[in-house]
Amino acid sequence: MTTVIDIRGLQKRFGRVQALDGLDLEVGEGEVHGFLGPNGAGKTTTIRVLLGLIRASGGTAEVFGRSPWGKAAALHERIAYVPGDVALWPNLSGGEIIDLLARLRGADTGTGDYKARRARLVDAFQFDPRKKAGTYSKGNRQKVSLIAAFAVPASLYILDEPTSGLDPVMEAVFSEEVSTIAKNDGSSILLSSHILSEVEALCDRVTIIRAGRAVESGTLADLRHLTRTEVSFVSDGIDEASVRALAGVHDVAVASDRYHFTVDSADVSALLPGLGALSVQSLTITPPSLEELFLRHYGDEITAANDDLEPVAR
Numbered sequence: 001m002t003t004v005i006d007i008r009g010l011q012k013r014f015g016r017v018q019a020l021d022g023l024d025l026e027v028g029e030g031e032v033h034g035f036l037g038p039n040g041a042g043k044t045t046t047i048r049v050l051l052g053l054i055r056a057s058g059g060t061a062e063v064f065g066r067s068p069w070g071k072a073a074a075l076h077e078r079i080a081y082v083p084g085d086v087a088l089w090p091n092l093s094g095g096e097i098i099d100l101l102a103r104l105r106g107a108d109t110g111t112g113d114y115k116a117r118r119a120r121l122v123d124a125f126q127f128d129p130r131k132k133a134g135t136y137s138k139g140n141r142q143k144v145s146l147i148a149a150f151a152v153p154a155s156l157y158i159l160d161e162p163t164s165g166l167d168p169v170m171e172a173v174f175s176e177e178v179s180t181i182a183k184n185d186g187s188s189i190l191l192s193s194h195i196l197s198e199v200e201a202l203c204d205r206v207t208i209i210r211a212g213r214a215v216e217s218g219t220l221a222d223l224r225h226l227t228r229t230e231v232s233f234v235s236d237g238i239d240e241a242s243v244r245a246l247a248g249v250h251d252v253a254v255a256s257d258r259y260h261f262t263v264d265s266a267d268v269s270a271l272l273p274g275l276g277a278l279s280v281q282s283l284t285i286t287p288p289s290l291e292e293l294f295l296r297h298y299g300d301e302i303t304a305a306n307d308d309l310e311p312v313a314r
Contacts, residue, residue: 084161
């Protein structure tokens with residue numbers, strides 16, 4: 001697989017702040033790669049380095065085998081970028097801005113192919129291109145950026161919180177467009193998002209970043225072993241000791257007549273004969289989700305943040 005984005009030991013300092021601290025990231029040709037982490041983890045800084053907007057303090061970053069800092073203009077001919085907070089020219093209409101952005105990327109906006117693609121996207125996103133951008137909501141400003149990005153084919157799409165401000169219906173339209181691009185065009189997509197379900201549905205691989213460095217990277221199948229699988233079943237006269245005696249079980253709980261516990265994902269197959277011997281009913285096995293994997297690395301911070309909240313007086 002050809003490597004489109006290749007980051008090794010990337011560092012970026014802003015004064016005393018170490019925004020990136022030895023980040024490694026690799027995105028292959030035709031791959032949809034999820035880039036996960038909360039605000040302040042270093043995602044946007046990484047993207048700014050990839051776009052050639054800022055210079056790295058150390059390490060290497062290459063896009064299509066070139067340094068973004070030295071070859072930004074040439075690379076941008078092959079890149080479509082969507083930020084999470086879009087600023088537009090308030091006196092231009094949405095349609096005028098879409099065409100302007102397309103021309104800046106080298107597109108001939110007079111061709112039938114471009115017009116057809118643009119019209120399809122305007123319809124799909126339920127967007128009115130005639131209104132002045134100064135009247136648009138955040139969601140409509142985001143639609144301008146998305147339509148402009150998707151209207152001109154690119155080799156690499158860098159999407160930084162691209163569905164910010166969109167309602168669930170438009171999020172579904174976005175997901176469909178990404179799936180179509182990845183399947184039909186063979187383009188690479190780096191998707192930075194807070195919406196874990198979106199990443200889980202769209203991405204071939206994910207990288208979780210914490211404090212400026214990657215803490216996990218791989219396919220969801222590769223990473224599922226890092227979290228436990230949930231198992232539940234209805235008992236018929238089974239005592240709790242028999243359940244706890246099963247190999248590899250953790251956190252056994254009983255609610256009414258249903259048992260719940262977790263098991264290391266690698267031990268699920270070894271557990272099944274024991275469950276069969278107990279003649280369990282209504283067995284449910286739920287594989288770990290991307291959210292659980294994310295919380296593995298950030299659950300402590302979320303708990304600390306919740307502990308710091310003052311109780312609301314009533």
